Amino acid sequence: MPGAHYTTPRLAISAAAELAGMHPQTLRQYDRLGIVVPRRTPGRGRRYSERDVDMLREVQRLSQDEGINLAGIKRILELTERNERLVNEVQRLLGVSTGHRRVFTASATGDVVALPLGQRARQRAGEDSQRALVLWRPLR
Incomplete structure (x- = not known):
């Protein structure tokens, strides 16, 4: 399981774009569409986490390899995130993480x-x- 650094927003848009193999303008478009939304600095600059970069790679894979449009990709990502939250809540309620x-x-x-x-x-x-x-x- 990735550590806390995985979700820490620390990459500028140029670095995130390079790691994801995309143009920075593509990241800006995904942000505007709500597909991969980075955190913002006080000066409104975008900061991406390693998790965001992984999501960008997944968006690219779904688009290029699976032929899914951006609206479909956004829905897939939303449902995936919702599922993760629900699984975590069930584990919390059952005490899976604490052993109780x-x-x-x-x-x-x-x-x-x-x-x-x-x-x-x-x-x-x-x-x-x-x-x-x-x-x-x-x-x-």
């Missing part, structure tokens, strides 16, 4: 709440005492 398994319950508002294994949700005064915490266990 969790159980889930619903709050009074209906939100899902993660609890450490073996802990029950607190019952508020006046709530029906017949309510139970349901433990979900994956099939093995």
Whole structure:
């Protein structure tokens, strides 16, 4: 897994364009279209990370090798990023990264709440005492 430097925006547009094998004007167009949007310096200069350069290479691959138009590429990148966020959230909720398994319950508002294994949700005064915490266990 790449380190923190992978997402640190430190490359000027000329360096990022050279690493991606593209013209700087292409990077500006991708920025305007929202395909690969770099961070900005206080002076509004573009700064690209190594992750951005990898995304630029993927855009080029999808365009040239797969024949996908820029609108399709933008959608693919958006869905890929959304999927990564959802996978990370599921892993966080399940405690995969910490090694602590969790159980889930619903709050009074209906939100899902993660609890450490073996802990029950607190019952508020006046709530029906017949309510139970349901433990979900994956099939093995």
